[in-house]
Amino acid sequence: MTRLVRAELLKLRTTRLLLWLGLLIMALEVFVIALHVSQDSVSSLAETRNQRDVVSIAAVSALISLILGIVSSAGEFAHGTIGQTFLVAPVRVRVAAAKLLAVAVAGAVLGLVACAFAWGFGALLLWARSVPVHLAAGSSLRLIPGIAVAAAITGALGVGFGALVRRQTGAIVISLVWLLVGEPLLGVAGVERYGPGHVIASVVEAGNQSSDLLGFGAGLAVALVYVAAAGVLGGDVLRRSDIT
């Protein structure tokens, strides 16, 4: 199992996918942080709560990690590499589990890199506007493990979902449509806080929950149930699939 995880990590390191996704996160952070810091007043920016909001854009890494997970599993079907993968590791469920673990690790790293960049760039812009920097405050720092754990979870979720759908573009489109359209509709029944997007947000918030989110522990538990369900269903599809 260890060698399969190492092989999956090597796969991630030997294409430009991680690099491009990392650059995409940084580009989004530059845009949002610059907009936020330039539009807000100095007095407002001086508040710890608002500085926390400035860097919370790093949570976009959880969404990008979801895409990483989808591409790393469904992409094997797109490129036809799944056949060679199963030739060296014919017990397919092990491959699925290794992929899930590897992408969770890569997702967490992506989350930490996103935080490091957001904190650095945010501090630079705040300093440039002569705003006292409070990014080391507890409420801001708690975002870092929250984002790293959330990105790990969404990466794993993406692996399971990608294996289930087997088409990377389709899986990404379905995920985005769900987050933008499907999940808000859960609000009609008053259960949106249990939706995947909301439970991930509750993990990100890590103790700074608003009323429409589950607590950190409950959110983490429900998120892991989603990961387990996607992993089991995706693994079962892989196990039963004919690789033609």
Added chain:
Amino acid sequence: MAPLEARGLSKRFGSTTAVDNLTFAVEAGRITGFLGPNGAGKTTTLRMLLGLVHPTGGEALVDGVPYRKLGDPARTVGAVLEASSYHPNRSGRNHLRVLATAAGIPLARADETLEQVELSAVGGRRVETYSLGMRQRLSVAAALLGEPRLLVLDEPANGLDPEGIRWLRNFLRSFAGGGGTVFISSHVLAEVAQLADEVVIIHKAKLIAHESLAALTARTAGGTIVRSPEAERLREQLAAAGVEANAADTDELRAAAAPERVGEVAASAGIVLHELRAESASLEEVFLELTGGEHDEAR
């Protein structure tokens, strides 16, 4: 125990029967060609043997067990599937390293196999920059990573230029010469005729022949070529004995009987023979005869 065996192997995709009750065993240390027109079921059969497609009936065995139960598959069997199955942005060397890592094979084997297939100079380049022939060689390198004694190749010459085909032929001969077993599917008969010791032929999902190439070409022809200075008198004697014979040349006949029977007729009539041999059909002729003329050779 046969290195590769199909026992009553069948596969249905919906209402289509891709492989129907196929039974054969590949002998160790030989090159066995797997022939059939496009769509005959060759690729599906190979993928069932390699554990990639689930049979709907029968068994596909490698060293006596289903592929997924092999303890160390990469060291048991090397497979060459489609040449296009690569991540385009990964280098050839890294592609091999990924497979070696997953199989627990030392990473140094990646460079060794690249050298074996003469790709060392381009190992660091992204696969998207490779020609089809280079990708096919990379597939062979991947198959050799675990130094297996069995190679399974699906249409390996597809898209190769003449130099690439010659390289592949020499490589497979050398592999088999070292005691390795090769099972190679193809719809290009000339390619297999130059390589194989045995052939397995399938047509419309069913097995129609499995024997040595020599026996198959002799059996299917079934006639005799005979040369004599008295060819016309021999033809009359053969006709009187109930054996049909046609003049192939001024002193040569093609008789529809075994050489023993033709020789007996000639001896009893006191006719001198200059040559007497079993007629041997080419593999292409055999194939056409067995498949009812359905042949789609690309080259």
